[in-house]
Amino acid sequence: MTRAEFLAAIEIASRPPAPQDLKDAPMIEPWWVELDDQFLHLHGLVQGHPLLPDGPVNTSPLLAFDLEVRWARTASRWYRLGPTWQGMAPQEQSSAGQSLSDGLRQLRAQLRSH
Numbered sequence: 001m002t003r004a005e006f007l008a009a010i011e012i013a014s015r016p017p018a019p020q021d022l023k024d025a026p027m028i029e030p031w032w033v034e035l036d037d038q039f040l041h042l043h044g045l046v047q048g049h050p051l052l053p054d055g056p057v058n059t060s061p062l063l064a065f066d067l068e069v070r071w072a073r074t075a076s077r078w079y080r081l082g083p084t085w086q087g088m089a090p091q092e093q094s095s096a097g098q099s100l101s102d103g104l105r106q107l108r109a110q111l112r113s114h
Contacts (some may be wrong), residue, residue, distance in 0.1 A: 001060070001076070005075075006111075009073075009074075009075045011112075013063035013073040013108060016071075017071055022071055022080055025078040026080070027046070027080045027081075028045065028047075028072075028080070029044065029081070029083070029084055030084035030086040031045075031081055031086065040061065040062040041058055041059050042058075042059040042074065043059075044082075046079075059074040060074045063107075064105075064108070065100050067094070067101070
């Protein structure tokens with residue numbers, strides 16, 4: 001992915017998805033978030049990915065996330081998130097999801113400024 005493509009993905013991630021964006025988006029269930037190198041990535045079992053077979057996935061860098069609506073935007077595409085945030089107790093998910101969303105918003109702002 002070129003720098004221009006990555007910056008374009010950041011701009012796309014700055015707005016919530018339209019219904020059409022999620023209509024055919026792959027589903028990840030169960031899923032979790034891990035820090036690899038300098039970016040966060042989604043990991044889990046994907047279904048319906050246009051390029052990969054159903055099964056384990058490690059996404060491109062995570063750029064946006066909404067736990068309430070259950071979507072994520074990576075550098076390459078939108079994803080629908082299943083209900084199972086592996087390793088996170090249900091009572092912790094809301095505050096962790098908000099912290100993750102806030103952190104990704106700050107990351108996008110920093111990346112745009114460089």
